[in-house]
Amino acid sequence: MDRRNFMATAGLGAVGSTLAAPALAQSQPEVIWRLQSSYPKSLNTIYGAADSFAKAVTEATDGRFQIQVFAAGEIIPPLSIVDGVQRGTVEMGQTGSYFYIGQDPAFAFGTCIPFGPNARQQNGWFYEGGGNDLFNEFCATYDLVHFPAGNTGTQMGGWFRKEINSAEDLKGLKMRIGGLAGNVLQRLGLVPTQIAAGDIYPSLERGTIDAAEFVGPQDDQNLGLSKIAPFYYFPGFWEGAASLSFFINLEKWKALPASYQSIVRTAAMAAGTEMTAKYDVQNPIALARLLSEGTQLRAFPQDVLQKSYAAAREVYAELGEKSPAFKKLLDHQMEYRDRTYQWWRISDYSYDTLMLRAAQEQW
Template sequence: MQRRRTILATAAGLAAGPAALAAPAVAQTQPEVRWRLTSSFPRTLDITYGTSEYVCRLVSEMTDGRFRIQPFPAGEIVPALQAMDAVSAGSVEMAHTGGLFFTGKDSALAFSTTVPFMLNVRQQHAWFFHGGGNEMLNGVYRGFGIHALPCGNTGNQMGGWLRKEIKGVEDLRGLKFRVAGLAGNVMAKLGVVPQQIAPGDIYPALERGTIDGVEYIGPYDDAKLGFNKVARNYYYPGWGEGGAVFHSLVNLQKWSELPRAYRAALEGACTAAATWMLAQYDWKNVEALYGLVAQGVQLRQFPNDVLEALYRATQEVLAEQAAANPRFKELLESQTAFRDRHYGYHQVLDYAFDTMMLRLRRASVAAR
């Protein structure tokens, strides 16, 4: 009789469909948690802001809707450049942003996103996840009551937009240029007047002439923001950002209160977002760049003497910051050793492969 009742109960559950079986017993025992996330990016930037939405959706799905995070674009709760303050104060539980926006609080936070002439995207990914990078950075964030999770990468960025052509170092002097992080300190040494402006406010500043140029991310976002309508010279390479890592910043107390399963869900979602964001940019930047060139944008490479001057200025800035900040020095030494060791590897593999393919493709086109 007992066996018959068990079979009937199982059959009834199956007949009720997936809804009756969807929530495992472990999920039913977990508390319901509701968080808010403030982004440093406007809703119009569908990749950077979309990454927040992607993370929130994954967390909800992985916890059967019991842990839900509601994302808000820049300005709806706090301005873009106050996202870290909001998390630190507990005004919101979480933010999606870049540490380079907050180097004024601690210069070591530059390594949270990117440092000029340092790591490429592949190297960043390895250093953050397996080279101890994020653990070291969380030693910095802990002082602000924050736990940080890598959550996206833009890939190598462009060098920026300028109204006038840059033919040498002298052409940089006096330029008012929107740039974030330590790249601004570097450019200041060459006479540039750096401006840190939130993403959603850049175009009006460029249009009004408040700034002479801007470095943001790359072709897809830059075209969305309309920079090509004002400045026609588009420079590469992105010497200041070989790759740019964004983070989910979580209030440390709220993080420690989360059940272990919820922490794992959030970590997993942020790690997935690192691939999701990079793939989005690698897919969409290609056609965006071709489209900008077709519209008459002048694609220009920085002259070598400019890049060499920027490199020398970077070494000065890094030495100054390392002398003033022991945490900066520790992170710099870690990244530098990692970079220098790994470039030997990448030269044998990735660089050699890309160089080979470019040579063969050119030869094939020339033979047609």
């Protein structure tokens, strides 16, 4: 075959493939789902991940599979996503899995546990280390399917009205804090409470709480927390890598064609990657802005970190006795985390330490 005939044939093949795609899409069923987020639209990075996910699914199916996204509270209460998805009130939701530890502490592993993996380790555990498969074994007992929906990276330790000089200063402090961190810090005398994102600012403003943590500079700035509490602490050792979650009703998931299921998996991963990238770009900018406006950045005292680490180990031992699912997930994740640190110590940690020194000392 000469070159001109080959090119002509190749061109026709490409056009034929393009023309065939809509026909293939037309052979699939029309599906309309509703997805509610736990977060308001003002948190455009977190909530935006749900929008990006829904858009990707619609485009990949030529509009045959549409997912309508609703903000916190528009259909069900923002911290009742798991219940709403279980009942089928909505087909799926976007939330922090650790909001539901009251049902079973194993739900924490969809987000994170104090002193757990960092963001890259967490993604590795979910996608290639068997973590999401194991977590889905647990979720199936609640008629749910789970997919990671993005990772915030290491979060901040939160906003405090007064300075924390030692662990003693936590005693009696009322704080909005998510997940198992409340169980851990309660042992140091802190009084934890779980409040939806939209209620944090008014609770802090009214004095119902004395401190609050949410995510990091970008989201915390959007919530206006710096206007009320001047001291901004780091690190959020209870959220070394906080993953968001997409929960899907198990029956609705099983009813999807295999091609739609594949698209959902891919779209969730894409939306999650985009969300993490946005945080990596936006958080440094937002932090600089907060500091220029008078925010006082503080590191947690060493005794807070050490006592919290000891308390976390106690909490995990007790929860493992009560919840077999929690112990199974904990053992799996901790073995994975500790194994990966053997590599991390000489790779990323070593390199990051080098570059931080170079930047500070201007080599």
